[in-house]
Amino acid sequence: EKQLQQRSPLPPGPTPLPIIGNILQFKRKQAVWETISQWSDQYGPIMSFKVASRTIIVLSTNQAIRDVLEKTPVNSSRPRFIGVNENLTRSMMPIFLPISDKWKAIHRVQLSLVNSRSAKGIAEIQLLTAKQHLFNMLENANYDIADHINRFTSNVVSTVLFGTNIGSVSQAKSNGKFGLADQFIASICVEHALVDLFPILEHIPGVARLGASKGNAWFESIRQQYTEDIQRAINSPTWSMIKAAHQQKIGGMSEDAFRMWNVEMEFALGMTSSMMIANLVAMAVSHSHEFRQVQSEIDRVVGPERLPTADDLAHLPRLHAFVKEGIRVAPIVPFSVPHAAVEENEYMGYRIPVDAIILPNQWHINREPKYFEDPAEFKPQRWIDNPNLPGPALVGYGIRICPGRQTANNGLLIVLALMAWGFDLNHAGGVKEPPNVLETLIMKLPTSSIRYSCRSSVHRDLIQKEWLASDDDPSSILNTLGSSLGF
Numbered sequence: 001e002k003q004l005q006q007r008s009p010l011p012p013g014p015t016p017l018p019i020i021g022n023i024l025q026f027k028r029k030q031a032v033w034e035t036i037s038q039w040s041d042q043y044g045p046i047m048s049f050k051v052a053s054r055t056i057i058v059l060s061t062n063q064a065i066r067d068v069l070e071k072t073p074v075n076s077s078r079p080r081f082i083g084v085n086e087n088l089t090r091s092m093m094p095i096f097l098p099i100s101d102k103w104k105a106i107h108r109v110q111l112s113l114v115n116s117r118s119a120k121g122i123a124e125i126q127l128l129t130a131k132q133h134l135f136n137m138l139e140n141a142n143y144d145i146a147d148h149i150n151r152f153t154s155n156v157v158s159t160v161l162f163g164t165n166i167g168s169v170s171q172a173k174s175n176g177k178f179g180l181a182d183q184f185i186a187s188i189c190v191e192h193a194l195v196d197l198f199p200i201l202e203h204i205p206g207v208a209r210l211g212a213s214k215g216n217a218w219f220e221s222i223r224q225q226y227t228e229d230i231q232r233a234i235n236s237p238t239w240s241m242i243k244a245a246h247q248q249k250i251g252g253m254s255e256d257a258f259r260m261w262n263v264e265m266e267f268a269l270g271m272t273s274s275m276m277i278a279n280l281v282a283m284a285v286s287h288s289h290e291f292r293q294v295q296s297e298i299d300r301v302v303g304p305e306r307l308p309t310a311d312d313l314a315h316l317p318r319l320h321a322f323v324k325e326g327i328r329v330a331p332i333v334p335f336s337v338p339h340a341a342v343e344e345n346e347y348m349g350y351r352i353p354v355d356a357i358i359l360p361n362q363w364h365i366n367r368e369p370k371y372f373e374d375p376a377e378f379k380p381q382r383w384i385d386n387p388n389l390p391g392p393a394l395v396g397y398g399i400r401i402c403p404g405r406q407t408a409n410n411g412l413l414i415v416l417a418l419m420a421w422g423f424d425l426n427h428a429g430g431v432k433e434p435p436n437v438l439e440t441l442i443m444k445l446p447t448s449s450i451r452y453s454c455r456s457s458v459h460r461d462l463i464q465k466e467w468l469a470s471d472d473d474p475s476s477i478l479n480t481l482g483s484s485l486g487f
């Protein structure tokens with residue numbers, strides 16, 4: 001190992017200052033991913049920088065990703081996350097776990113539930129819930145579009161995971177879980193971030209205690225909110241993912257660990273999809289000409305006399321191109337989820353040490369000039385002209401790639417198809433919000449000024465008729481889904 005260290009340097013990058021690293025080189029008015037991408041342009045497909053004591057290695061081309069993450073499985077572990085993994089989720093949330101027998105056992109169960117077969121069954125639930133979503137948009141026309149989107153994904157989550165549906169926006173708001181993701185983000189407090197950047201602080205009692213107390217509060221609220229729901233799902237005659245996972249007793253999990261697995265699934269199915277749908281809706285408003293083309297295509301293929309079905313999706317290339325381009329331009333997780341090496345290795349003569357954080361820069365990969373002409377432009381047509389373009393990058397890589405990617409994609413296509421069919425989307429009073437909210441690691445486009453209106457009374461009548469006539473009890477879909485998965 002010593003020889004390896006002497007032989008190969010860390011990947012190139014901006015010169016760090018002692019103790020704080022490159023922190024001061026981030027520009028206040030520029031998104032983190034833009035600054036890092038400029039460094040990648042300067043230093044190459046593998047570059048590195050330091051934030052405090054931690055080395056961060058950034059991969060920024062399709063080739064580098066293929067070589068380092070897909071062909072080299074040792075780079076698919078997770079870095080040590082003291083704050084979010086050890087303090088907040090007590091090393092019980094599988095997505096943050098390093099590669100180990102424990103992670104592998106959980107992952108096997110996850111793959112038995114989340115795969116291409118279940119994506120098909122879940123698509124039926126997504127379609128039914130999208131009809132309910134249109135109905136709720138008519139009934140609660142004063143709610144923010146983001147509330148409707150959150151409720152749509154919450155309903156998919158509670159149906160698939162627990163076998164129940166939480167209903168309308170107002171019901172969803174009174175359900176504590178609606179804000180669970182926000183609480184989680186709020187619990188990732190400064191103390192957690194600080195110990196990750198300066199692990200030595202772990203040993204300073206005040207900092208550690210503060211971090212732990214915020215983590216404990218969140219952990220306790222998970223216990224309160226989940227215990228009953230899990231019990232109900234387990235006792236219900238209806239199949240649900242929670243019931244199926246419980247029967248498999250994932251890797252001999254404790255009750256706390258099982259609850260935390262539920263939370264992960266809830267975030268994975270709900271929070272990510274809801275943020276990505278919101279970004280697509282924001283794109284639909286800021287690129288209204290392109291969105292109208294999607295609507296014209298739906299009008300041609302489906303017409304106003306019926307709602308789109310899952311079978312229609314295959315005949316809507318403009319919709320697919322719009323979704324791909326929206327993901328390319330605004331991937332909600334510009335850096336995916338960080339990876340780490342299980343053992344030290346090298347790429348292009350540079351060292352990848354075990355304690356480095358490896359960031360796949362999905363935002364930059366989606367702009368690789370070799371593949372994407374005018375990369376900053378929103379041009380869905382590029383996907384129609386060249387169906388062999390790579391990506392778009394959104395769901396990670398290698399053995400850690402998102403197992404729910406097909407379900408995620410189906411959800412985006414279904415909900416956007418139904419919304420485009422039934423509703424026009426505009427900015428309130430023509431006021432445009434700034435194109436980008438600067439967050440640290442999540443790319444969220446603003447949606448609060450978006451207004452929606454039903455396209456015609458024919459559409460309105462059909463939305464009401466379809467939802468009121470549909471069977472909103474998902475039991476039979478779920479039981480069929482369960483048997484198709486062999487449960």
Ligand code: HEM
Nearest residue numbers: 094095268269272273276336337395396397400402404408
């Ligand atoms: C638009 C929606 C979604 C996005 C953007 C997304 C993105 C991601 C990303 C970036 C990762 C990490 C990949 C890596 O480390 O390389 C991941 C992991 C994961 N995703 Fe998704 N995902 C989405 C939807 C879903 C859905 C619908 C499910 C389940 C039905 C799901 C289940 C998971 C799970 C269980 C993991 C953890 C894998 C591990 O243990 O490391 N995701 N997702």
